[in-house]
Amino acid sequence: MDNILESKKICKSYLNKKALRGVDLNIIPGKIVGLLGPNGSGKTTFLKIAAGILHPSKGEILIDGYIPGVYTKSVVSYLPDNEYLLKWMKVKDAVMYFKDFYADFDEKKARELLLFMDLDENSTVKSLSKGMKEKLKLTLVLSRAAKLYILDEPLGGVDPTAREKILNAIVNNFRVESSMIITTHLVNDIERIFDDVAFISDGEIVLQGNAEELRRDKKKSIDELYREVFQ
Amino acid sequence: MDTEFNDKMPIYLQIIDIIKMDIVTGKLILKDKLPSVREMASNLKVNPNTIQRSYQELERLGIVFTQRGTGTFVGEGKEMVDDLKKEMAKEVIDSFILRMKSLGFNADEIIKSVSKETMEVKKNG
Numbered sequence: 396m397d398n399i400l401e402s403k404k405i406c407k408s409y410l411n412k413k414a415l416r417g418v419d420l421n422i423i424p425g426k427i428v429g430l431l432g433p434n435g436s437g438k439t440t441f442l443k444i445a446a447g448i449l450h451p452s453k454g455e456i457l458i459d460g461y462i463p464g465v466y467t468k469s470v471v472s473y474l475p476d477n478e479y480l481l482k483w484m485k486v487k488d489a490v491m492y493f494k495d496f497y498a499d500f501d502e503k504k505a506r507e508l509l510l511f512m513d514l515d516e517n518s519t520v521k522s523l524s525k526g527m528k529e530k531l532k533l534t535l536v537l538s539r540a541a542k543l544y545i546l547d548e549p550l551g552g553v554d555p556t557a558r559e560k561i562l563n564a565i566v567n568n569f570r571v572e573s574s575m576i577i578t579t580h581l582v583n584d585i586e587r588i589f590d591d592v593a594f595i596s597d598g599e600i601v602l603q604g605n606a607e608e609l610r611r612d613k614k615k616s617i618d619e620l621y622r623e624v625f626q
Numbered sequence: 627m628d629t630e631f632n633d634k635m636p637i638y639l640q641i642i643d644i645i646k647m648d649i650v651t652g653k654l655i656l657k658d659k660l661p662s663v664r665e666m667a668s669n670l671k672v673n674p675n676t677i678q679r680s681y682q683e684l685e686r687l688g689i690v691f692t693q694r695g696t697g698t699f700v701g702e703g704k705e706m707v708d709d710l711k712k713e714m715a716k717e718v719i720d721s722f723i724l725r726m727k728s729l730g731f732n733a734d735e736i737i738k739s740v741s742k743e744t745m746e747v748k749k750n751g
Contacts, residue, residue, distance in 0.1 A: 425675065426675070427673055427675075559671075562671055563668065563671065566667050566668055566671055566672070566673070566674070567664075567668050569673075569674060571674070583633075586633060587631065587633070587637055587670075587671060587672040587673065587676070588671070588672060588673045589673065590673055590675050590676075607636040607637060607638055607676070607679075608636075610633065610634060610635060610636050610637070611635070611636045614634055614635075615634055616633030616634050617633065618633065619633075619634070
């Protein structure tokens, strides 16, 4: 099967700081991959490269067979970990904004997801709590029929009930013909939805494999493994 | 459905055990349709591929069968359920014996203590 994401020895330096030191990672269609590591390990830098926002300093990355650019952006749905929604917008404006931007955006699905997430179309972005904003961002990202979903910390700063909703939305909307890459440091909450996991430390992948096989071979949960790798 | 998983063990094996248990206890009866992979994934909040793997393994074991386009069903034949029951009983007994041995009981002592306890069960119905 062709890889949806293929990364060969990706390096990225910011001036003299090395953020990534040769990351190799392949993702085939139909998989949910967890990219796990503490703050500053290079997760976000890697995702930004995959999303076509940053260029690697060295190495090669292919998304659906192409170097990141206009085409790959049309098949990648990216949830960044920062704020990008404009404050004056209402929820429904944000939906229309995405609809204008992306040909694969499914407005009907967005409405269903808003309902599922208990979000009111007429609320302004400014009035939303952190958890609600996170739910809105995820709604927008999952409403696209993309080949690769890149979710950077979808559970960050979200309370347990909102977390549950977000997890449900991810599981229910995962399609076998697409793939997802999810970063988190809240491993415990989300480890059951991963097919594969990759632990990233100081810009390098230090351990990767199938989540079930790691559990079987190490007799540990992914969360415990995470604690062991990063202590 | 609120199921607690032990994340130290492969989750697909735990799902297999849940379904086997449901068959043995009669919660699922012969020819019952199992929830779809998607439904099950959503209920248990696990990756759909994990459920798929559980179903495939159950099919390989002859416990369920898949009908193209209609779904996955509990297999046919009372023997299957009886076999399953025997197999699960054996697992319980094996782990029991192992633990008794590690407590320092020998075979005769294990039998003695079991028969004593089963007498109690008989008395109390």
